Amino acid sequence: MYIDINHIINELFAYSPETPILYTRPVFWVLFAGITGVYSLLYKKNLVRNIFLLLVSLFIYYKTNGSFVVLLVFSCLFNYLAGLLIEKKKTRAGKKAWLGMAVFLNLLVLAYFKYAYFFTDSYNKLFRNDLEVCNWLVLGFNRLANISFDVSSILLPVGISFYTFQAISYVTDVYRQRTGALRNVFDFSFYLSFFPQLVAGPIVRASTFIPQLYRKYSLTKQEFGHALFLILKGLVKKIVFADLIASHFIDRVFASPLSYTGIENILSLYGYSLQIYADFSGYTDIAIGLALILGFRLPVNFNEPYKAVSLSHFWRRWHISLSLWLRDYLYIPLGGNRKGKFRTCLHLLITMILGGLWHGANLRFVIWGTIHGVFLVLDKLWKSLPGIRPTRSRFLRAMNVFITFHIVTFAWLFFRAKNQEIIHQFFYQVQHNLNLGLLPEIIRGYAIPMILMATGFILVFIPFKIKEQVRGWFIKSPVYIKMMVVILTVIILYQAASSELQAFIYFRF
Amino acid sequence: MGKQMKPYKSFLFVVTVLAVLLFLPLLFPEGTIRIAGIELRVYRLQHISEDLSVPAEGPLRFMRPADKTPREEQQRADTIRDAEIPEKKEMPARKRVPDPAPEEMDLAASELLIPKDLRNEWNEMGFRLLKAREGSKPLRVLYFGDSQIENDRITSAFREIVQQKYGGTGRGLVPVENIYNTANNLIQIPSETWETASVATSGKEPLDLGFLCKAFRVVHTGNREDSLTSSWIRIRSIHEQAETGYSVVSLYYRASGMSQVSLALNDREPVVKEIKSHAIRELRFHLGRTPGSLELRFETNGEITVYGIALESPTGIMVDNIALRGMAVPGWTRIDTSRLKQMASLLDPALVILHYGINVVPNVSSDYGYYKAYLNRELACFSRILPDIPVLLVGVSDMARKTEGLLASYPNLELILTVQKEAALENGCAFWNLYASMGGRGSMIDWVERKSPLGNPDYVHFTSLGAEKVGTLLARQVIKALEQKQRTDPMADVY
Secondary structure (H helix, E strand, C coil), rough: CCHHHHHHHHHCCCCCCCCCCCCCCCCHHHHHHHHHHHHHHHHHCHHHHHHHHHHHHHHHHHHHHHHHHHHHHHHHHHHHHHHHHHHHCCCCCHHHHHHHHHHHHHHHHHHHHHHHHHHHHHHHHHCCCCCCCCCCHHHHHHHHHCCCCCCCCCCCCCCCHHHHHHHHHHHHHHCCCCCCCCCCHHHHHHHHHHHHHHHHCCCCHHHHHHHHCCCCCCCHHHHHHHHHHHHHHHHHHHHHHCCCCHHHHHHHHCCCHHCCCHHHHHHHHHHHHHHHHHHHHHHHHHHHHHHHCCCCCCCCCCCCCHHHCCCHHHHCCCCHHHHHHHHHHHHHCCCCCCCHHHHHHHHHHHHHHHHHHCCCHHHHHHHHHHHHHHHHHHHHHHHHCCCCCCCHHHHHHHHHHHHHHHHHHHHHHHHHHCCHHHHHHHHHHHCCCCCHHHHHHHHCCCHHHHHHHHHHHHHHHHCCCHHHHHHHHHHHCCCCHHHHHHHHHHHHHHHHHHHCCCCCCCCCC | CCCCCHHHHHHHHHHHHHHHHHHHHEEEEEEEEEEEEEEECCCCCCHHHHCCCCEEEEEEEECCCCCHHHHHHCCCCHHHCCCCCCCHHHCCCCCCCCCHHHCCCCCCHHEEEECHHHHHHHHHHHHHHHHCCHCCCCEEEEEECCHHHHCCCCHHHHHHHHHHHHCCCCEEEEEECCEEEEECEEEEECCCCCCEECCCCCCCEEEEECCCCCCEECCCCCCCCCCEEEEEEEEEEECCCCCCCEEEEEEEEHHHHHHHEEEEEECCCCCCEEEEEEEEEEEECCCCCCCEEEEEEECCCCCEEEEEEEEECCEEEEEEECCCEEEEEEEEEEEEEEHHHHHHHHHEEEEEEEEECCCCCCCCCCCCCCHHHHHHHHHHHHHHHHCCEEEECCCCCCCCCCCCCCCEEEHHHHHHHHHHHHHHCCCCEEEECHHHHHHCHHHHHHHCCCCCCCCCCCCCCECCCHHHHHHHHHHHHHHHHHHHHHHHHHHHCCC
């Protein structure tokens, strides 16, 4: 029962890479209680409120990523100045030059930290060379400060892809005069580093977020209920569906596909399809809920993506903030659909390949993006055929949903597999050791993950109306009911998080 | 517009929920409670306290800081980075355990335990291994195990080291099954006509099986004797440009009726051999070089039983991976002794390694007398079939489970290890304590949680990297033991 307060305080300000502050840990919620406590004293003065939330955001980022917080601060300062300079320039050419400079530098930082290994490996393969990555940044610091940190590796800062894209959208929007450059460096830094969405989105546009910086705090009871509902939904998605299925089944199969039958490999891919959705959308649900409690509205990022009837429909429902970013800052600048059918298809393909590369620096993500790009192109060509109209037949719509879901799920294989070898092993097992006859035995053997997967998919595919009814009931319920639901959910989450691991099951093949 | 809420109400809500959650477990006894037939685990304040702070050091036994694997980090989808650090977050915070390279594992704990009266057998083995390059056929290490060595894990690293030292190339004995072997760059695909009999699944004893504890049978299905039933096994490289290493294909078979086997190499004319024998026979095809692909085609109007195919070099040392998942012992006591003896006369074993135990661990008990009895019977059987061939028993590896939300090693591991060690020494076998070499209690958790994991997420099996470390360490320890014997034994001068 003894809690060592001194130890906790010491640990509070120490960076420990093994214990980042995550929404799934009690420590975050204790911290969040403190944040709301202080916030309730400061919320009336916008600037003070924004500075407080900025400091909290930087602290949380520091606890998650250590000294990379300096890079985030650099990004804040640089893009703040770039925004002012773009706005200040009178001529279009001058504005364009500063925009080009800002975008280039943002991408350079991203490329340095994220793609150094990918580019080096690709170069080595192409030219049969043996170049090694060197961390020039650390080398420079070493020389300047006469220190000797490791220069042989470049680590990836958490969330760099998100805040870099957010920064690019800001400078571009200032250039396009869709938003004015922020005068206050604290306001801009707060916009770029607001903790709920900093690490994994949604990517927030300046035009939708910046006006909120100057609005008075507002939160209705209904919105509070909605925020709580989103947070609970997100935690259940993450802890019950994503983590539990992954640790009991998916991670093991993908760690060693050859040890499992083909049908187990296929089931694990379906499982991953559910896991990644539950994981990613769960995270953004929590982020949106937290921001709302603090009085800020973040955009919806997922809208029942697995009910999409085509790939283009899917991308209007999956990671919406990224899809819109890619559309507005890549696809349309490339020419969009204004330059004929062939160029439209080419633009789509390029956008999706680069979108794939944005997700991770590996050929696997390029393949993933290419699969999506190719099917988006086919979808576009199919829709452009004369006489093709959206079907009203429920059966055909269901078939379209089925096909789209399976294309997306197949593509996830390239996303999840650790390397090309795992992909080969997956296909080998499916082709030569499928063992479909073992399916009933496998379902019995992996009862917990299978029940969770079935429940997860039922929840994914049940009509939106039913989900809305549940949400509506929760929002309207009295506060003590809400409290009881929250407590009950946390107890269930604890049961899930502490459940015993599924034993290894021997299915011969 | 709904009714506005002030932020302090959100604060009160969060604080009240936390307070209730903090004090709720005080109302219930520690452990589990049953509500409406459902068993619920009661969390303790300690769990939250542990989450708020980093606990005291766990079983840290390694020396250098955690591997930084930026390349792997960069190759992950960083959009779900946070999401991909799952299970560990729910566990009490743990201090990261540094990664050991094989040479940095607990070397003192890694020494082989070789009884004094085994000196002659080990000396003899050392002598034979040194001459392995000069023989007419390869020597063999028969490496038996459970799912821990499936897919050539551990054995591929072990093989690489001993083949570098004593010569030889090739994968060794393989069953007539689908094989996808990255370490040896091999894919093997058999036709669907083969029936498999295995010590793990077959019932009636004594079983007609060979060293692989399996046999593969094709029986003529037609009514007419002048018709033949065809079967095949195809073996090819995964990557065309890479070496697969074997230049001899040896077939261990029995055949009745009119039977023949042909070997077709790439585009060359097939070599056809008639086969007929009641006892197990060996048929060796010398290919001269490693083929890109080959096909063994079988035709019979009777029955052909294949006990194994060896993909090997003409000389040197072969390490045969004989993996049977779910087993606690190899099961030689269930196999027809005459068959094993026939195979022993055809093959040339130098060392037998038995690697079992993980299937015994989940049955937690305070008495493993039954397991010792199994081991004794098996080890006695080995010494009858392969007299004077040294046997090395590899003890169980560390493995963990989650109870009440906490991951911990099984409580019975030391007990099982004691039984294994006793059985080994009482039967004149050497023993290797893999559990101690890994770092002992809690080491599998550390192995799983590394940035480059050495253990799979089931906290039982090794990843390919972990298996490589174990195989490398074991090979080095075997070689070290042999070299020490030769240095210290006065008889070494005679060699």
